Amino acid sequence: MESINRNRPNDSIxxxxxxxxxxxxxxxxxxxxxxxxxxxxxxxxxxxISSLGRKSAxxxxxxxxxxxxxxxxxxxESSLDTMASGAIRVxxxxxxxxxxxxxxxxxxxIAIELESLRDQFNQLAQAEDSYGGKLFHTGDPIxxxxxxxxxxxxxxxxxxxxxxxxxxxVTSDLDTIMTTMIDAVRTGTAGDRTLQLxxxxxxxNHFSNLVASQGLMVNxxxxxxxxxxxxxxxxxxxxxxxxxxxxxxxxxxxxxxxINLEAxxxxxxxxxxISLIRLIS
Numbered sequence: 001m002e003s004i005n006r007n008r009p010n011d012s013i014x015x016x017x018x019x020x021x022x023x024x025x026x027x028x029x030x031x032x033x034x035x036x037x038x039x040x041x042x043x044x045x046x047x048x049i050s051s052l053g054r055k056s057a058x059x060x061x062x063x064x065x066x067x068x069x070x071x072x073x074x075x076x077e078s079s080l081d082t083m084a085s086g087a088i089r090v091x092x093x094x095x096x097x098x099x100x101x102x103x104x105x106x107x108x109x110i111a112i113e114l115e116s117l118r119d120q121f122n123q124l125a126q127a128e129d130s131y132g133g134k135l136f137h138t139g140d141p142i143x144x145x146x147x148x149x150x151x152x153x154x155x156x157x158x159x160x161x162x163x164x165x166x167x168x169x170v171t172s173d174l175d176t177i178m179t180t181m182i183d184a185v186r187t188g189t190a191g192d193r194t195l196q197l198x199x200x201x202x203x204x205n206h207f208s209n210l211v212a213s214q215g216l217m218v219n220x221x222x223x224x225x226x227x228x229x230x231x232x233x234x235x236x237x238x239x240x241x242x243x244x245x246x247x248x249x250x251x252x253x254x255x256x257x258x259i260n261l262e263a264x265x266x267x268x269x270x271x272x273x274i275s276l277i278r279l280i281s
Contacts, residue, residue, distance in 0.1 A: 045242045052235045059228050059235075065144045066228070069154035070221045072129050076155035077214040079124045079135060083161075084207035086117050090181070091200035093117075097185040098193050111186040118178035125162050125174070129155075136161045146224050154217065156210060167202040177203065 096102075097110045129135040141153040141160075162174040177199050184192040 049239055049242055052239050056232055056235050059232055062146050063225065063228050066146050066221050066225045068131070069144045069146065069152060070218070070225070072131075072135065072154040073214060073218045073221055075127075075129055076135055077211065077218055079127060080161070080207060080210045080214055083121055083124055084204070084211050086120055087200070087203035087207045090114065090117055090178075090203055091197075094181065094185070094193070094196045094200045098190070098197070100190060107185050111182050114178065114182045114185060118175065118182070121162075121174055121178065125158060134158070146221070150224075152217065152220065154221075155214070161210065165202055165206045167199050174203075 093110050093114055097107055102110075125136055127135045135155055136158040137155070138158045141157045142155075143151040143153055145151050163171075165172055165174060165177060167177060181196045181199055184196050
């Protein structure tokens with residue numbers, strides 16, 4: 001007798017197997033919440049997800065740098081702002097010392113306060129940052145990368161803060177300026193004290209400019225941090241769209257596959273019955 005199996009349409013059997021496999025994948029996708037589990041199932045999506053992962057890792061390192069730079073920048077801004085306020089007080093004291101009605105004792109009191117301000121400036125200039133290093137680093141400024149081709153200096157170096165002060169077209173350092181000013185108030189002539197008015201203005205301008213520049217740095221870091229957070233959010237949303245299962249669509253596809261499988265099974269059963277009748281007859 002001729003085998004019934006030899007008369008079964010192979011393409012119908014294969015179609016049922018293919019549909020069953022697709023149904024299994026659809027079930028797995030719905031259960032796991034992932035649209036695919038192997039690169040071969042969605043090569044282009046897998047490549048894009050890998051690229052997004054690398055991009056996110058790099059941006060995370062930049063965000064870490066921004067966090068560290070931001071702390072340093074804000075600490076430097078606060079210190080420079082204190083020094084700027086001190087410079088204003090220095091100018092007030094120099095103006096007061098120029099009053100010729102003051103006694104030597106009065107000027108000694110002013111000189112002592114100027115010495116206190118000089119000590120405060122030195123302490124602030126030598127302060128450590130939150131990580132144990134010098135806030136105003138000696139030598140080349142510390143640079144941090146916050147983007148592909150972007151390096152920033154979170155705080156000015158020690159030379160910029162204390163040794164690059166223009167007084168009447170001549171560059172001088174903070175300690176020398178303050179010492180000269182104190183000596184002029186304590187033992188100098190009226191002409192010596194008058195000359196220190198320009199030095200007071202120079203200190204105010206110097207520290208005001210540093211505070212303004214530092215404020216711009218803080219704002220720049222904040223803006224870059226916001227941009228990177230937005231970029232990471234966009235990457236996360238895109239990865240989710242690529243990787244996660246669209247449940248309503250998956251359920252619809254699953255139901256459609258079930259209907260197609262049922263139809264294929266009925267067609268196969270009908271075809272097999274006809275083949276069996278023909279074989280018997």
